[in-house]
Amino acid sequence: MDRKLRQAQGNWVDGERFWGREVDIRILTRLVDDGAHISIVAQRRMGKTSLMKELARLLSDRYICLYLDLQKESVPTDAIAELALVLKPHNPLWEKGKRLFANIWQSVSGGVEEVSCGEIGIKLRAGLDSGNWMDKGDELFRILSKSEKPVLLMIDELPLMVNRMLRAGDGGMTRENIRQVDRFMSWLRKNSIEHQGKVRIMLSGSIGLEPVLHQAGLSAVINNYQPYDLKPWDHESAAGCLTALASYEEIVFDDHAVLRMVEKLGCCIPHHVQLFFACVFNYCMHRRVMHFSAEEVDDLYETEMLGFRGHAEMTHYEERLSMYFEKERLPLVKAMLTETAVTGVLTRAVILELREEYASQAGCPDEALDEMLRILQHDGYFTKKDEGYVYESNLLRDWWRKAHEEFYTRRA
Numbered sequence: 001m002d003r004k005l006r007q008a009q010g011n012w013v014d015g016e017r018f019w020g021r022e023v024d025i026r027i028l029t030r031l032v033d034d035g036a037h038i039s040i041v042a043q044r045r046m047g048k049t050s051l052m053k054e055l056a057r058l059l060s061d062r063y064i065c066l067y068l069d070l071q072k073e074s075v076p077t078d079a080i081a082e083l084a085l086v087l088k089p090h091n092p093l094w095e096k097g098k099r100l101f102a103n104i105w106q107s108v109s110g111g112v113e114e115v116s117c118g119e120i121g122i123k124l125r126a127g128l129d130s131g132n133w134m135d136k137g138d139e140l141f142r143i144l145s146k147s148e149k150p151v152l153l154m155i156d157e158l159p160l161m162v163n164r165m166l167r168a169g170d171g172g173m174t175r176e177n178i179r180q181v182d183r184f185m186s187w188l189r190k191n192s193i194e195h196q197g198k199v200r201i202m203l204s205g206s207i208g209l210e211p212v213l214h215q216a217g218l219s220a221v222i223n224n225y226q227p228y229d230l231k232p233w234d235h236e237s238a239a240g241c242l243t244a245l246a247s248y249e250e251i252v253f254d255d256h257a258v259l260r261m262v263e264k265l266g267c268c269i270p271h272h273v274q275l276f277f278a279c280v281f282n283y284c285m286h287r288r289v290m291h292f293s294a295e296e297v298d299d300l301y302e303t304e305m306l307g308f309r310g311h312a313e314m315t316h317y318e319e320r321l322s323m324y325f326e327k328e329r330l331p332l333v334k335a336m337l338t339e340t341a342v343t344g345v346l347t348r349a350v351i352l353e354l355r356e357e358y359a360s361q362a363g364c365p366d367e368a369l370d371e372m373l374r375i376l377q378h379d380g381y382f383t384k385k386d387e388g389y390v391y392e393s394n395l396l397r398d399w400w401r402k403a404h405e406e407f408y409t410r411r412a
């Protein structure tokens with residue numbers, strides 16, 4: 001019988017809501033079994049977190065899988081506190097971890113088991129400082145390396161933390177900030193090498209780690225991780241997903257509706273596929289007809305995917321540009337994105353024209369320009385073709401055009 005798939009709820013999916021990715025899982029499992037440290041590289045919403053969660057589920061009989069989310073952390077002490085906390089569900093490890101922080105628990109009335117995870121976290125953070133986090137972190141790694149099963153430590157959103165550290169304070173990317181990041185990443189690297197074979201580390205995040213480190217001249221601190229490029233779904237997987245979602249919700253896709261939806265997206269980022277289906281579902285529910293045809297796809301795409309719902313999703317792509325680019329560079333970056341959305345392709349000649357207008361050569365030398373384009377490619381905005389740069393995702397292109405073309409004068 002054909003598979004039915006439940007729609008995604010919340011951020012990530014695993015188990016019965018997880019679709020496809022069989023080959024990625026096979027390759028990553030092999031790498032993990034070989035003891036490799038891995039860095040999952042992909043643009044936003046490709047399903048990195050879901051893939052890690054699903055892997056953790058599938059490998060949990062052979063590995064102790066720890067999932068560490070550094071989304072909110074901005075200093076190494078917080079990261080170490082979080083690392084200690086993720087041991088909590090694994091009793092033998094947690095017992096050892098507790099002993100490591102024994103001095104801190106003495107101040108917790110009623111004992112550590114009596115208080116909530118949140119409170120333990122606060123206490124742990126309070127007990128760590130710039131003088132002791134490294135030693136405590138080393139001890140934690142030593143505990144992991146002695147565990148009965150090998151450990152797979154998944155660290156999500158490390159790039160967000162690193163980016164925050166690099167730009168801490170008002171001075172931008174200062175020498176001191178770079179030094180702090182170097183210290184933290186070198187500490188992680190040292191432990192990954194020391195405990196190779198016992199602890200595997202898998203890194204990921206919603207912004208690229210390599211471009212962030214590259215800007216600080218620190219790319220070498222991750223050269224012991226094998227990059228794994230997580231690609232969009234191929235059209236067959238995306239179509240299968242749409243069909244399985246429809247089957248669960250008892251929607252009938254008429255004629256070539258699925259094919260048309262997949263073509264419309266072009267680049268099938270799993271989240272966009274799910275979003276498109278959610279639009280179909282709501283549309284069918286409202287009109288109380290659970291059939292959807294190919295002729296209805298374009299309209300729904302325009303009104304819903306590029307409408308309010310899409311807008312909320314896509315705003316994030318715009319906001320996060322300011323994480324990477326200095327304030328002075330943003331107008332040029334945005335002009336390049338708008339030009340490409342409006343004309344379809346960004347040539348070198350137009351790039352230089354835009355630089356003249358928005359920055360001047362002195363304000364943005366050739367290397368800085370290349371770095372910008374590198375980041376835009378790495379993070380899934382652009383891809384390079386013979387004729388110039390084009391958008392990787394039709395949805396992002398169409399949304400960007402809709403949001404910005406009104407007051408824009410095209411150069412090409």
Ligand SMILES: Nc1ncnc2c1ncn2[C@@H]1O[C@H](COP(=O)(O)OP(=O)(O)OP(=O)(O)O)[C@@H](O)[C@H]1O
Nearest residue numbers: 008011019044045046047048049050206270271274
């Ligand atoms: N394998 C999958 N099966 C079904 N849906 C998926 C799958 N992977 C991702 N999705 C969809 O994409 C959404 C985002 O997934 P996830 O949070 O794992 O992506 P991410 O790459 O970690 O995103 P971010 O870049 O924001 O960290 C999910 O809520 C789900 O709708």
Ligand SMILES: [Mg+2]
Nearest residue numbers: 048049205206
């Ligand atoms: Mg994620």
